Amino acid sequence: MRFASYQREDGVTSWGAVVAGDSGERLIDLQAVAPTLKAAIERGLLPGIRVDNGNTLAFDAVTLLPPITAPDKILCIGVNYANRNSEYKDGSAAPSNPSVFIRFPDSFTGHNQPLIRPHESEQLDYEGEIVVVIGKAGRRIKRENAFEHIAGLSIMNEGTLRDWVRHAKFNVTQGKNFERSGAIGPWMVSADEFTRKQLEDMRLVTRVNGEVRQDDTTASMMFPISFIIEYLTTFCELRPGDVIATGTPNGAGARFDPPIYLKPGDMVEVEVEGVGVLSNGVEDERV
Structure with a gap:
């Protein structure tokens, strides 16, 4: 699975899973799981992580940061x-x-x-x-x-x-x-x-x-x-x-x-x- 860190249009920094959709790639925000991708790694949360399709962001609506x-x-x-x-x-x-x-x-x-x-x-x-x-x-x-x-x-x-x-x-x-x-x-x-x-x-x-x-x-x-x-x-x-x-x-x-x-x-x-x-x-x- 692909995981990205980004800044949303409201200025909030977050992270999520990158998934393919009918209209191109999109992001499923995972800040509710852990505050950062690094924190998720530290807590051992990535293997088998479940994503909620309700927290979807358009890929071009964020500024990507180093993961x-x-x-x-x-x-x-x-x-x-x-x-x-x-x-x-x-x-x-x-x-x-x-x-x-x-x-x-x-x-x-x-x-x-x-x-x-x-x-x-x-x-x-x-x-x-x-x-x-x-x-x-x-x-x-x-x-x-x-x-x-x-x-x-x-x-x-x-x-x-x-x-x-x-x-x-x-x-x-x-x-x-x-x-x-x-x-x-x-x-x-x-x-x-x-x-x-x-x-x-x-x-x-x-x-x-x-x-x-x-x-x-x-x-x-x-x-x-x-x-x-x-x-x-x-x-x-x-x-x-x-x-x-x-x-x-x-x-x-x-x-x-x-x-x-x-x-x-x-x-x-x-x-x-x-x-x-x-x-x-x-x-x-x-x-």
């Missing part, structure tokens, strides 16, 4: 696809452990909302990624048990300001956290919609203005999702609603010669097999 609006942690894996590592023309071998960095919740917006290019840089880049949302807390989780801790999957455009990831020698934090430079959505698809085998060979495609820029599957990951969960939980406890971005394939704008960065008016679509399509335009930051 988890206030995660405790957003952990991001860098350079995780084998061909992505080959883009670094420094002769370095494949890494023995994943690179990890952290993003802030306000660095993301939702589906159909614009990515914001800040005044400080014209090097806003796209990175299509598969997102794992944690459903059950755990520390030192074994790979064979990792799937049991997943609530669902979503999609991320992990927007990056390329010149700002080079402001310090060992630090990408600045370039990864400009406000609304990235996006997550449009919803979370619950884990019961996927098998372990599907997670190991799931296709991701990123398009800019209709042109395919990234196209790969999770089979190319140097560190598969189960390993990522095992690795992260060696040094921190993952809790319900925590978000993990699992890395991006090759084809980001910075890797073209010359680089092709996003500009106002561009449209970026990230499509993940079995999840959906995350779409975002690009706008300059307003004064």
